Amino acid sequence: AQSVTQLDSHVSVSEGTPVLLRCNYSSSYSPSLFWYVQHPNKGLQLLLKYTSAATLVKGINGFEAEFKKSETSFHLTKPSAHMSDAAEYFCVVRRRERTYKYIFGTGTRLKVLA
Amino acid sequence: GAGVSQSPRYKVAKRGRDVALRCDSISGHVTLYWYRQTLGQGSEVLTYSQSDAQRDKSGRPSGRFSAERPERSVSTLKIQRTEQGDSAVYLCASSLRLPYEQYFGPGTRLTVT
Numbered sequence: 001a002q003s004v005t006q007l008d009s010h011v012s013v014s015e016g017t018p019v020l021l022r023c024n025y026s027s028s029y030s031p032s033l034f035w036y037v038q039h040p041n042k043g044l045q046l047l048l049k050y051t052s053a054a055t056l057v058k059g060i061n062g063f064e065a066e067f068k069k070s071e072t073s074f075h076l077t078k079p080s081a082h083m084s085d086a087a088e089y090f091c092v093v094r095r096r097e098r099t100y101k102y103i104f105g106t107g108t109r110l111k112v113l114a
Numbered sequence: 115g116a117g118v119s120q121s122p123r124y125k126v127a128k129r130g131r132d133v134a135l136r137c138d139s140i141s142g143h144v145t146l147y148w149y150r151q152t153l154g155q156g157s158e159v160l161t162y163s164q165s166d167a168q169r170d171k172s173g174r175p176s177g178r179f180s181a182e183r184p185e186r187s188v189s190t191l192k193i194q195r196t197e198q199g200d201s202a203v204y205l206c207a208s209s210l211r212l213p214y215e216q217y218f219g220p221g222t223r224l225t226v227t
Contacts (some may be wrong), residue, residue, distance in 0.1 A: 005149075028208045036218070041123070041217050041220060042219040042220055043117060043118060043217075043218050043221070044205070044218035046215070049215075090157075101147075101159045101162075102147075102149070102157075102159065102207075102216060103153070103155035103156070104149070105156055105158045107156075114131075
């Protein structure tokens, strides 16, 4: 079975400081992993994805994530937070089975303080 | 370009009533998915359909949920006899076809009173 756990439901950072949003997954075989961001009243936007190529994945808006198989983690980072980064972030694992369902984490709400 | 859209964005329904939620997918996408996103519990896929055939009903929590495809790029999720536990955000996604990347709509927030 596959699942994904986002360890923090809320994270607050000051503008200009680093962001770390944690995600751990469990998978019986090599997963595809994604990070999505959802701003209020907007759809989910893909930030980045890991599909078994490079373990360090760079995404949009300065975000990146590192796939660490030994730690079963896929944490999202950004060196310097911007006010516009305030949103909800979802870590997602995709099942590589017939139905290719996306399995979402519970989400982390990021707050950026001025 | 136009992405996935959903309507209504917010819906309040009295318990026991039927509701219908609409999804307009990206033109040319064959596969449509419905997910239910519950606060603190993540999201689960409810159903998906390819072209005009509904497939994989195993994700549905009960027979009260069904999805129809009145047009190639439109899907309607119908919930019969709503219950308070149905209160959630319902996300629609579409992809070119299985197993390509899914693109998500903004969601419909359903509140059952």
